[in-house]
Amino acid sequence: MRTKLGVLVAGLGLVCLAVPVVAHHGFDTEYDAKKKVSLTGVVTKVEWTNPHMRVYIDVKDASGKVTNWNLEMTGPNHVRRQGWRPKDLLPGTEVNFEGYAGKVDETRGSLARIAKVAEPDRPLFSQGGPDADTIPK
């Protein structure tokens, strides 16, 4: 039992490691960890800009009203170094995404996971992009 508990604790720790700490500013000053969202929408724009990338996604609610989410990521250089390029997510793509809402402006969120609806098990912009092996060595 004790062994299982140890493995469980270690496993939880490793899961926590999936939460990165690579930012120009802190999370808690802007985003609410208690307001996690999981939505589906259509990408309208991807900004590969400094100091942070942003992905804009139109989300339609049950009444048909469309809201454009503005979701912040880490810096584009980190993402480029992992082998991701602009062609990997283009406007018009339908995506599932998870994120945390803004404390004051809720639809300005922090993007935690994004994947094409057509490839739900292949998250984008996470470690080891499709061009990771083609980066000059």
Place this chain on the structure above:
Amino acid sequence: MRKLLVVSITMIGLTVTLLGQSQAQGQDRVRSIPVGGSPLVPERLVNGPVPRLPDGKPDLTGPWVGGGSNADIERDGGLKPGELPLLPWAKELRDKRKEQDEPYVACLPMSVPRSNPYPWKFAMTYTSKGLTHIYLLHELGDAGAHRVVYMDGRKHPDDVFPTWWGHSIGRWEGDTLVIDTVGYNDKFWFDSRGTPHTEQLHTIERWTRLNYGTLVNEFTLDDPGTFSRPVQLKFTAKLLRPDLDDLMEDICNENNQAGIAGGYKLNSESK
């Protein structure tokens, strides 16, 4: 059973260690896409020999990741909570400051000894007179203001003008690059916690490349306007994965929307 228990404890230890490194590399508990930050040199290469320049000195070029304070200079520099000997006014100011007010978030320079999770490098400038200047270039965090270290034997001026990066003079002590800096302004923070300083700040960095992948910064922090005595800190930088490109373009003010989602204005303290 006992074997499994040992494996479990080892995994916990590894987890805590990696988590600690992760925290040291970043600023805060940011919940975002797990990108992995700046990829570092593989462990199998870290202990390799120190490359040397044609003049025999160790090659400190990098690019490096880390090697300074970020979230909390007291913790990042190896001190225990409360060990930083802040004068009462400085402690009061640090406790009062809010992270969103720090100049760095508004794309102003981090200054010394700050380092964020992005790579930086020493750029050696050789002329007919030898190594005359070293520039410290940060991918993000210098706001375009290069830091220069004079290696030509000059002294600090008597009437040094306070600036973000101060006036730095360097020299070699064996294989260690020693950088002595005065003339800082009092505008930057040492960390996102808000640790302050005055224009009396005097820093001494002692940079030693221990092996292929590790660079140590033995750091003396002296500011009688802020601390009751000089403080000795230690920071460690790791080499960026060597097969990656050099520093990349990073124009911080291009699209800085920090603060809007939280309903605050950037750098409000300085207004």
